[in-house]
Amino acid sequence: MKTFIACLVIAAIGTGIGLKINHDRYGHYEPAFGPMTYDGEIDASNAMASISKNWSDKFPKVELPDGNVYDFGVMEPEEKGEHTFVVKNVGEDTLRLKVGASTCKCTVGELGTESLEPGEQTEVKMSWTVKTNESSFGQSAELRTNDPSQVAIRFEIQGQVVRQVQIVPEQVTFGETAAGEPVEFVVKVFNYLGQPMKATDVKFGDDTINELADFDVTVFKPTEDDGINEAAEQGFRIAATINPGLKQGPVNRNLMLTLMPEDADDDDLEKGRVVYIPVTGRIVGALSMLPNSRLKGISGGGYLYDFGIIGEDDSLTAKAFVVLKGAEQASTKLRIGEIEPAEYVEATLNEPVGQGKMTLYTLQLKLKPGDESVDRLGLSKGEFGYVMIESDNPKVPALKLLLKFALPAR
Known part of the structure; x- marks a missing residue:
């Protein structure tokens, strides 16, 4: 009997010690903002006043006088460009700025200063290199701020990409043409070489096709109807006709236009530039x-x-x-x-x-x-x-x- 009572006492003591350890470790938590009270002075009627007392109502505010998008118009592949955006603090507290990530390594953002007092402004300089085979270019870079309403600003640059010589369409595809019928197409070549040129020769890279082909090349001044190519120095319109006689099967040949500076001799080949225009299609039997x-x-x-x-x-x-x-x-x-x-x-x-x-x-x-x-x-x-x-x-x-x-x- 004495042994049984002793076991109960020991069990009670162990349970008490366990509860004490558990309470010390897990039953008591000190809130990060101090002890919690359930009978304090803050209630629904005065909560907003308490917040206003403990939190400032002055904030920085970002303004972009010239916007956040810049269209550079027309550029060539590998050409470098640069533009400066303006950031102004129109708020009542210090504005802090930091350059974030860009969408491409070819785009870099540089910040004039990382801190603006109310009324101050700074510049964000964007520089880029056109690296694309597409006809358009668009990249962006991010600027992070402590403006609660604009924690991140995305500056964007965009424009059209043209080569020194632009071809429209870039590839001529005449589809299927029945044997016995002529192949006819028109292609335009736009000159961005920076000087007036003249067309000295136009031919296919195949003598068999050349024997059947007729060409009419005219020079014209690009207009708004030519879209972005209105900015070109000049344009060349090539109207080509391949008369019946091609063998049945696929056609995959280049039409070659030779351009020379207007003041150069036609036989001065070193000054010339050959433009290659892919022509594809198929001659099918009647x-x-x-x-x-x-x-x-x-x-x-x-x-x-x-x-x-x-x-x-x-x-x-x-x-x-x-x-x-x-x-x-x-x-x-x-x-x-x-x-x-x-x-x-x-x-x-x-x-x-x-x-x-x-x-x-x-x-x-x-x-x-x-x-x-x-x-x-x-x-x-x-x-x-x-x-x-x-x-x-x-x-x-x-x-x-x-x-x-x-x-x-x-």
Whole structure:
């Protein structure tokens, strides 16, 4: 019994010590602004008066007389620029300033002073280097303040980027043009070289195209219709025509304009400047076909019809559609030309049907088994067969339809 009572006493003493330690560590907290009272003199009726007594009602205030955005107009790539913004303190307390981060390393902000008394002003100088391949430029830098209403101010610079020679459009893309039709386009070249120039030569970097091309180059004074390029020294308008005769397929060539100072000799090449104008597009045949699950266009022009390996129950006939379009549509008739192998392949064209700007022909194909098997799968065993679709118009090139098949002997 005595032992039990002793255990209870010890437990009570331990509990008391634990509660004391817990209270000392966690049960008592001294507020950062002094002891808390619950029966003090501050209540809802006098709270604002107490705040006014303990807090100042005088604050700094930022004013930007010239704003925070500057448009520098037109600059060249890698050109350096500089502008000064003005910051004024129109408040009743000291204004403190600090330059923050900028959006690009090519933009730097410099602060005249970091402290302004009421009524004082300072300058924030922004310097930048135009580093972009785009036609516009825009960067910013931040200024931090202790003005409660404007803790951060963002100064912005923006403008247009032009090169010494500006091309509009920067790349000429004429899309798809039917063989037998001319390619026509207009491009403008604006001179920012700082002196009047003359055009001494204009040509493509391909002699085959030059034989078909005609150019008309005129000099003009840029106007507001030319947008930012109104600031150019002068402009050159190039009207180009590539007459029919290009082979079917992609066109990717540079048009080259040579500019020389007006007082220089035309053969003084060291003083000249060559402007390269990319020209891209594709010449497509006036003849084409409508693809299907077995008929596909092939690289370089033409089409391939895949019969596959003909079995006993497979069809020996097929139908496809030939399309004639372009300026020569109305005066052109189509016919079947050479067939290979003629003893195993038959092809006919039905009467054409007009569909607006195109004429549609139905092409009937038929395979004819012979005494020997035929392999025209295009592999090492043999080449493809083909059907030539020709026209009675020299301006409409023939179309070659390849045939892929393997035909057993009958």
